[in-house]
Amino acid sequence: MSTIETIRFRLRDDVETEDFIRRNRYVETEYMERRPGFQSRETAVSEDGEWMVSVHWATVEDAEATIGAFFGASETQDFLAAIDLPTVSSGRYQRVGR
Template sequence: MSTVETVRFKLVPGTDTTAFESLDRAVEDDYMAKRPGFLSREVTRGDDGEYLVIVHWATPEDADATMSGFFSAAETQDFLAAIDKTTVQSGRYVRIAR
């Protein structure tokens, strides 16, 4: 069964959304997609400016391994600097077989 991670957040006030979304694509292409067990990633933005990121992993171990290095990776620093850390909410789920 695959693992699904969700992360909700808002940007630091004054952050340009177009510039952030370019950083987001770079994080996916240059960091997330290169990690073992990465299956897919979806990014959405609500009318209130809140982002919801949904990431699918092959296993919880794959998710753990990637996230253990996420906050210190050179590829993620500009992305992380744009996020208002006080708004971050995350969750992890197991996909139900159908």
């Protein structure tokens, strides 16, 4: 059964949107897409500046393995440096239907 992870956060005050988009693209292509079970990833931003990333995984184990390694991976450090870490909230959902 596939798993969907959501991560919501705000950027640090000194990070410009275009700079974050570059960092986000890098973490997606150089880290996320190379992880076992990765299916897709979407990034969106609200009118008030809150960001949301949605990631689809083949299994919950694939999701857990990736998040377990995420904070220590060299490919993710530039991305993480842009995020106001105290604002991070996440959720994990099991896909239903289709």
